[in-house]
Amino acid sequence: MTQTSSARPAPAATAGPVLVVGAGLLGASIGLGLRHLGVDVWLQDASPTAEAVAQDIGAGRSCRAAGPAPEPALVVVATPPDVTARTVAEALERHPGAVVLDIASVKEAVLEGVRELGGDLTRYVGTHPMAGRERSGPVAARGELFTSMPWVVCDSGRSSPAALAAAKNLAVDLGATVTFMDAREHDATVALISHLPQVMSSLLASRLQDTPLHHLSLAGQGLRDTTRIAASDPHLWVQILAANAEPVVASLHGVRQDLDRLIATLEGPEAPGARLDIAQLIAEGNAGQARIPGKHGGAPRAFASLTVLVGDVPGQLARLLTEIGEIGVNLEDLRLEHSPGQPVGLAEVSVLPNRRKELVEALQERGWKVVQ
Ligand SMILES: NC(=O)C1=CN([C@@H]2O[C@H](COP(=O)(O)OP(=O)(O)OC[C@H]3O[C@@H](n4cnc5c(N)ncnc54)[C@H](O)[C@@H]3O)[C@@H](O)[C@H]2O)C=CC1
Numbered sequence: 030m031t032q033t034s035s036a037r038p039a040p041a042a043t044a045g046p047v048l049v050v051g052a053g054l055l056g057a058s059i060g061l062g063l064r065h066l067g068v069d070v071w072l073q074d075a076s077p078t079a080e081a082v083a084q085d086i087g088a089g090r091s092c093r094a095a096g097p098a099p100e101p102a103l104v105v106v107a108t109p110p111d112v113t114a115r116t117v118a119e120a121l122e123r124h125p126g127a128v129v130l131d132i133a134s135v136k137e138a139v140l141e142g143v144r145e146l147g148g149d150l151t152r153y154v155g156t157h158p159m160a161g162r163e164r165s166g167p168v169a170a171r172g173e174l175f176t177s178m179p180w181v182v183c184d185s186g187r188s189s190p191a192a193l194a195a196a197k198n199l200a201v202d203l204g205a206t207v208t209f210m211d212a213r214e215h216d217a218t219v220a221l222i223s224h225l226p227q228v229m230s231s232l233l234a235s236r237l238q239d240t241p242l243h244h245l246s247l248a249g250q251g252l253r254d255t256t257r258i259a260a261s262d263p264h265l266w267v268q269i270l271a272a273n274a275e276p277v278v279a280s281l282h283g284v285r286q287d288l289d290r291l292i293a294t295l296e297g298p299e300a301p302g303a304r305l306d307i308a309q310l311i312a313e314g315n316a317g318q319a320r321i322p323g324k325h326g327g328a329p330r331a332f333a334s335l336t337v338l339v340g341d342v343p344g345q346l347a348r349l350l351t352e353i354g355e356i357g358v359n360l361e362d363l364r365l366e367h368s369p370g371q372p373v374g375l376a377e378v379s380v381l382p383n384r385r386k387e388l389v390e391a392l393q394e395r396g397w398k399v400v401q
């Protein structure tokens with residue numbers, strides 16, 4: 030909820046007042062980010078509790094508690110997808126001088142809805158920050174949620190240059206990287222890169238429901254990595270999947286083909302060509318995985334990792350990070366694994382491959398136990 034930097038931020042390009050409608054995870058995160066830049070933010074939510082909590086964490090002023098709110102220059106609709114078109118249309122009508130954006134995970138259904146409801150498409154822009162969490166509500170909000178993350182901006186077909194500029198300014202102010210796309214291309218893209226991962230993660234995790242706990246306690250990072258988003262909110266995902274069913278189904282047909290092929294192969298693992306087929310399937314996964322860009326949208330980079338034992342004592346991890354800095358090796362990624370009941374944690378540190386050996390030696394000299 031708090032910002033990591035205490036330095037004075039650059040002035041915002043977004044002109045307030047900004048009215049955020051839907052003060053949940055995304056709405057309150059946008060409010061926090063804008064407040065950090067000094068923008069005047071007002072919060073409105075169907076739930077009085079969400080609105081009050083969002084105000085309490087510093088995401089803006091509650092229209093109920095601190096209103097009446099001034100006439101907004103920008104309205105950001107951050108409600109669940111199924112009420113977004115209606116909420117956008119109402120905002121366009123209620124605030125004739127404002128640009129209205131939404132941030133719902135699906136774009137074509139919302140655009141169609143706003144069009145059908147007669148909303149002024151010149152002042153409307155659909156957008157989608159490709160950042161979120163597997164939790165909902167304002168308590169999970171983070172002002173820095175959007176930093177270095179993509180943010181898609183979809184012209185309504187009639188969006189004015191001023192409305193498009195407002196959408197771009199909001200994303201850039203919150204530290205995101207803007208990509209322009211039409212609603213149809215957006216929906217086809219997210220079906221593969223966001224909705225299919227959610228479905229696969231949920232299907233995998235649902236296999237674990239009846240697994241004895243002492244079996245689950247053997248799980249390594251692989252299971253945790255592939256099931257993290259299975260903790261997502263069913264209420265939100267039923268809406269996303271229903272609104273983008275067609276392209277998701279197209280992706281699922283591809284998965285079904287691969288599954289059928291794998292099942293057939295594994296039913297006869299000794300058959301000629303079976304092992305080659307299995308290797309091919311895994312290699313095809315390697316090829317797809319290697320195409321995922323690096324964290325900040327850069328080219329995929331192969332880092333070398335090392336695992337360091339960190340004692341379960343306050344300050345140990347901070348000491349490790351400080352010493353890596355002193356050694357002069359740039360930390361590219363860090364992952365912590367900590368098993369309950371274990372006196373040590375495992376810090377998996379990723380660095381450029383040509384710096385790994387030097388780092389391992391320097392850490393060992395300083396007394397750290399490097400296990401891999
Ligand atoms: N959760 C995520 O990771 C991401 C979500 N999104 C999109 O952001 C939007 C919001 O999602 P979250 O913040 O995760 O949900 P959330 O459940 O945390 O927040 C939604 C808020 O909207 C309020 N609300 C519902 N109907 C309303 C109405 N008619 N008027 C005013 N407020 C209303 C709810 O009370 C709730 O506080 C969704 O459209 C979602 O598709 C986009 C990117 C990531």
Ligand SMILES: O=C(O)C(=O)Cc1ccc(O)cc1
Nearest residue numbers: 134158159160161162163258
């Ligand atoms: O938690 C994650 O990794 C996500 O990918 C969250 C997410 C959920 C829904 C979206 O529309 C965009 C991002």
